[in-house]
Amino acid sequence: MKLKEQFLFNKEICFFNHGSYGACPKEIFSAYQEKQRFLEFQPIEFFQKHLLPGLEKSRKRIGRFIGADKDDVIMVKNATYAANMIIRSLNLKAGDEILITNLEYGACLNAWDFWRQEKGFEIKQVDLEIPLPETDEIVKLFAEKITSNTKAIFFSHITSATAQLLPMEQICQLAKEKNVLSIVDGAHAIGQLKLSLEDMYCDFYFGNLHKWLYAPKGCAVLYARRSKQHLIKPLITGWGWGETRELLTGNDFLDFNQFHGTDDLSSYLVVDDCIDFYEKYEVEKRKIKCNKLVKYFIEEVEKITGLPSLYGKFDDQLMLGEAQLPDWIDVQKFKLDLYDKYQIEIPVIKWEDKNLIRISVQIYNTKEEVDYLINALKELLIK
Numbered sequence: 001m002k003l004k005e006q007f008l009f010n011k012e013i014c015f016f017n018h019g020s021y022g023a024c025p026k027e028i029f030s031a032y033q034e035k036q037r038f039l040e041f042q043p044i045e046f047f048q049k050h051l052l053p054g055l056e057k058s059r060k061r062i063g064r065f066i067g068a069d070k071d072d073v074i075m076v077k078n079a080t081y082a083a084n085m086i087i088r089s090l091n092l093k094a095g096d097e098i099l100i101t102n103l104e105y106g107a108c109l110n111a112w113d114f115w116r117q118e119k120g121f122e123i124k125q126v127d128l129e130i131p132l133p134e135t136d137e138i139v140k141l142f143a144e145k146i147t148s149n150t151k152a153i154f155f156s157h158i159t160s161a162t163a164q165l166l167p168m169e170q171i172c173q174l175a176k177e178k179n180v181l182s183i184v185d186g187a188h189a190i191g192q193l194k195l196s197l198e199d200m201y202c203d204f205y206f207g208n209l210h211k212w213l214y215a216p217k218g219c220a221v222l223y224a225r226r227s228k229q230h231l232i233k234p235l236i237t238g239w240g241w242g243e244t245r246e247l248l249t250g251n252d253f254l255d256f257n258q259f260h261g262t263d264d265l266s267s268y269l270v271v272d273d274c275i276d277f278y279e280k281y282e283v284e285k286r287k288i289k290c291n292k293l294v295k296y297f298i299e300e301v302e303k304i305t306g307l308p309s310l311y312g313k314f315d316d317q318l319m320l321g322e323a324q325l326p327d328w329i330d331v332q333k334f335k336l337d338l339y340d341k342y343q344i345e346i347p348v349i350k351w352e353d354k355n356l357i358r359i360s361v362q363i364y365n366t367k368e369e370v371d372y373l374i375n376a377l378k379e380l381l382i383k
C-alpha cells in the first residue's frame, strides 16, 4: 500500500502544503474519533476519570519526544494560543523592551502588538537577511540589540513564510547569559527537528503536533522551564485555580493551565498514537528522502528561474523549503493556476519584495510528484 493511502487528504490533489495545517493519517484520526465517541458515550467517566490520567500520559510521551519532563509541558490548542499565554502573562510595562525578528509569524506578531498597546512596552526588531548570515553573526545581531531594558527574546525556530532554521540553542544561550527570557515559536519544529529542550537553554518553547507530528487539528504543546513556570498565568481561569481548586495535580503550572471548562480535548489524548505512527513508519529514516527532495526541488527551481538561493547551506533535517519565483508573477494567480490547471496545492507567497514558493515534502510525497510540480512550474514560467 502506498503511504499516501494511510492519510485522509484528497488524493486527487498533489499535496505539497503539509506545513500550513499538517495532514492526519487515518489510524490517528480513528483513535481520535474513538476518544470522542467515548466522551459522548460516558461523559462523566471521561471527564472525571479518564481525562487527567490521559493528559498525563500524553505529557509523558511528548515530553520524552522533545526532551522535557512531563511536568514541564502542557497540552494546548495551538501555537497561537501558547504564544498568547506567554505574552499576556509576562509582567511587561512601559520602559521594558522585547526583541523579535523580521521573520516572525503574523498571528504571534499581533499578540505582541496587542499587549504592547495594552502595557506600553517596546518591541525591537532584529533584521535578518536571507540567506541567513552565519550563526555567530546572527547571535551578534541579537546581542547588539539587547539593552538593560530587554526582558525577552522571541523568535521562530523554523520561520513560517521563509522556511529558515534559526540557531535556537545559541540565541537562547545568549539570552541566558544576558538574563533575558527566551521564548521560542517552534510551531514547525516538532516532527522535523530533533529536540532536547531541557538542554537547549530556552525558557519557553511551544510547537504544534498538528503540523509535523500528524495529530488532528488543535493539538500543540507548551514547554516552560521549571524555574520560569511561575511566570505563566492562566489565560482562562477555571477550576484549576483558587481556593476551591479542583482537578488537582498539585502542580500550579498544570492546574492553572490545562483545563478551561468543558471542551473536547480528544486531540490531546492521541499523542501516543501520533508518536507510535512516527515510529512504526520510521519517519526518522524517511525524512532523509524528504529532505533530499526539498533540496532537489529548490535546485531545479533555481535552474528554471536563474534566481539565487535563499539558503547558504540547507539544513539536513528540514522537510520544508523555499525558492524564489520571478518578480513578474502575480502570486495569487500563480497559486490558483497551479491548483486549477495542475491540481497542485502549494503556497506561493509575497514576502518583502520577493515572490516565494514553499514546498513541504512529507513521507507520502514521491519524486514523481516533485517532478510533476517542477514540470508545471516550467510550463507556467517559461514563455
Ligand SMILES: Cc1ncc(COP(=O)(O)O)c(C=O)c1O
Residues within 6 Å of the ligand: 019, 020, 078, 079, 080, 081, 105, 107, 108, 156, 158, 159, 160, 161, 185, 187, 188, 208
Ligand atoms: C512560525 C509559526 N508560528 C505560529 C503559527 C501558528 O500556528 P497555529 O495556527 O497552529 O496556532 C504558525 C502557523 O503556520 C507558524 O508557522
